[in-house]
Amino acid sequence: MAALTVSRILHAGYVFECDGTRIAFDTIFENPFSRNCHAFPDVRFDAARIRQQRFDAVFISHFHDDHCSLESLDLLDRATPLYLYCLFDELFDMVRQLGFTRVHALRLDEPVDVGPFHVVPREAMDADVDSMFQIRAAGLNVLNVVDSWIDDAALARLVAQKPWDLVLWPFQTMREIEVLAPSRAAPAPPALPEDWLTQLRALAPRHVVPSSCQFALEPWSWYNRAFFPISYARFAQEVEAALPQARVMRMDPSVSMRLDADGLHPAPPLDWVIPVGPQDVDYGYAGNADAPPTSEIARHFPALTDAQWTRVLDYCRTGLADVYADLDAAGDYFDEPRVWQLSLYDHAGAVTCFRYRLEPGGAARVGDDGGPLGWTTDIPAIKLYAALALGESLTSMYMRINDAVFDAATERELAEADVVDDPLIRCLFSEGFGAYQRAQLRRLQGLAD
Secondary structure: OOEEEEEEOOOOOEEEEEOOEEEEEOOOOOOOEOOOEEEOOOEEEOHHHHHHOOOOEEEEOOOOOOOOOHHHHOOOOOOOOEEEOOOOHHHHHHHHHOOOOOEEEOOOOOOEEEOOEEEEEEEOOOOOOOEEEEEEEOOEEEEEOOOOOOOHHHHHHHHOOOOOOEEEEEOOOOOOOHHHOHHHOOOOOOOOOHHHHHHHHHHOOOEEEEEOOOEEOOOOOOHHHHOOOOOHHHHHHHHHHHOOOOEEOOOOOOOEEEEEOOEEEEEOOOOOEEEOOOOOOOOOOOOOOOOOOHHHHHOOOOOOOHHHHHHHHHHHHHHHHHHHHOOOOOOOHHHOOEEEEEEEEOOOOOEEEEEEEEEOOEEEEEOOOOOOEEEEEEEEHHHHHHHHHOOOOHHHOOOEEOOOOOOHHHHHHHOOOOHHHOHHHHHHOOOOOOHHHHHHHHHHOOOOO
8 A cells, every 4th residue: 555654853844755765854953953942852863873864855944943954954965955945045055055966946836756755835824934845645645834824825725735634733822922021911822723723624634743843941941831832632632623534643753654545553763863751741831920030040041251241242332233223113112212221131140231212223322311211121141142143043032021110101102012123132133034044054164153
């Protein structure tokens, strides 16, 4: 009987095998990945065995660092054909600088054939960033949603591709924005969004795997109780109730399943993804309860070196204002002058504060008498350094925004403001694309920061 073997690497990473041909998706071979996303359940990777693997093609859905890591790609044979969905030429240049010689840009709805596999990138809701994949082989039809959202038009096109034998569905409504301002964010219900169930009913797959996410933050992190509202158990319960004909199958890292016309069957696991400790673990959600102050969080991190601290202070004294002056306007809230306080916490929890008067086109340092505060940002100093030098992303920076009580007029206006208009967020990420990968490339090339 014709069959397809599907194996989980981590997060959105998979290996597909059919008739001796092996292809992989979103290959992350790191734990932690994205600097501070720790595999959940825990695993380790056998780098020597990974270097021995030969894939007939690797597909990458988008450039986010939890899907496209140069340090993971560095373990692969340089003759491996790489297919990337990305609108930025810089990523292709960086991958080629690693030595890969067969690097291709994916186009939506343009198929790629690799042996028995017919792989088609499909449009996600944010087509400027990410894509999904339709994989056909052995007469079977698989949809890898990666961690995309699906709009009505894309759903209609996917429904037209039925029947679906397997859907890899991103099962978490991560709250990476809400945890930035926990005192101002309402807790999420620990349930699947109704539109997910509607979309799954429309797709009507035979099998559903709760996909993507598979990570936690540091063991001490309060994010582990606030980031992930949906448990594996809740996902299975709700999906099976909504799709009684479907089978929900959890696949932890290393797990392999053989898919054929009769269903999903256990297969030998990947021997280079090695489970560590208990694997039958689940997410627990406690809303925004007990968010510790940034001073306490900062104590979990080591001290900056003198040179690193100097770089952070120089940025706050001069560099930040220069960057802010070049930014485009951000939302209605910052259309008028505001006094912003940036607070840096060191490894001992001690704070260093900077105040700025912000107005369209400029930022200037002011003292405590510069006027009433209109915005606050707290951050561990080491995380600001990591963002500047190492490409660390917002997910694990422990930034805290507007965790204060302002005057009544400011509070009314803040109710309509967008957290991601935060001045530090905008200054750090104004370059937009590829900071994480650029930092990786410098390390791989042995270049000091």
